[in-house]
Amino acid sequence: MHYPDLEEYRLADPKSARYAFFEPATRNVGWLWREIPFEQGAVPAQVTRTLRDVIMMGALRRDVLQALYPSCTAPSDFRTHIVRGPALPCPLCGEEPVLDPGLALAWPTQVALGRSEYAIPNPGRTLLYIFPDLVLHDVEAHGYRPPADFLEALDGLDLCTGVVVNELRTRRRPKRRLL
Numbered sequence: 001m002h003y004p005d006l007e008e009y010r011l012a013d014p015k016s017a018r019y020a021f022f023e024p025a026t027r028n029v030g031w032l033w034r035e036i037p038f039e040q041g042a043v044p045a046q047v048t049r050t051l052r053d054v055i056m057m058g059a060l061r062r063d064v065l066q067a068l069y070p071s072c073t074a075p076s077d078f079r080t081h082i083v084r085g086p087a088l089p090c091p092l093c094g095e096e097p098v099l100d101p102g103l104a105l106a107w108p109t110q111v112a113l114g115r116s117e118y119a120i121p122n123p124g125r126t127l128l129y130i131f132p133d134l135v136l137h138d139v140e141a142h143g144y145r146p147p148a149d150f151l152e153a154l155d156g157l158d159l160c161t162g163v164v165v166n167e168l169r170t171r172r173r174p175k176r177r178l179l
């Protein structure tokens with residue numbers, strides 16, 4: 001499924017239970033698809049690391065998170081959708097990438113990408129960037145460079161404020177458009 005970067009977030013079927021509205025305005029990031037061209041370029045290592053942390057905080061058990069991030073007493077949860085079926089392979093290369101937390105005793109020992117959706121706020125908290133977890137693979141394996149505003153939001157993100165993004169979900173489309 002392809003959605004252009006920085007368009008308002010939508011899912012294909014508005015009647016589906018997977019359709020979601022969020023109170024801040026929303027922007028899509030990283031919904032890449034097969035032959036459709038995408039931005040390429042370097043992403044700072046620190047920002048990629050934060051993206052990886054965002055995904056791990058959503059995917060791993062709390063006791064594992066405490067081992068990985070001992071100073072973080074309130075890990076945030078940036079997941080918007082958790083797909084419980086099998087992981088979707090990368091639409092660009094067909095691989096089923098996994099994320100290795102790097103802890104020998106952690107369970108699960110690997111996190112399958114292609115299963116979940118995440119959202120992070122911009123620094124002013126006026127909008128949410130919504131992205132699939134495969135973005136990490138797209139950056140690392142395919143040279144994808146997400147929009148600069150998204151990278152800036154990741155760079156300034158505090159992962160330990162206990163934010164639960166799904167609490168920003170609303171049942172109906174907000175009447176006002178914030179942007």
Ligand SMILES: [Zn+2]
Pocket residue numbers: 090091092093094095137141142
């Ligand atoms: Zn790929």
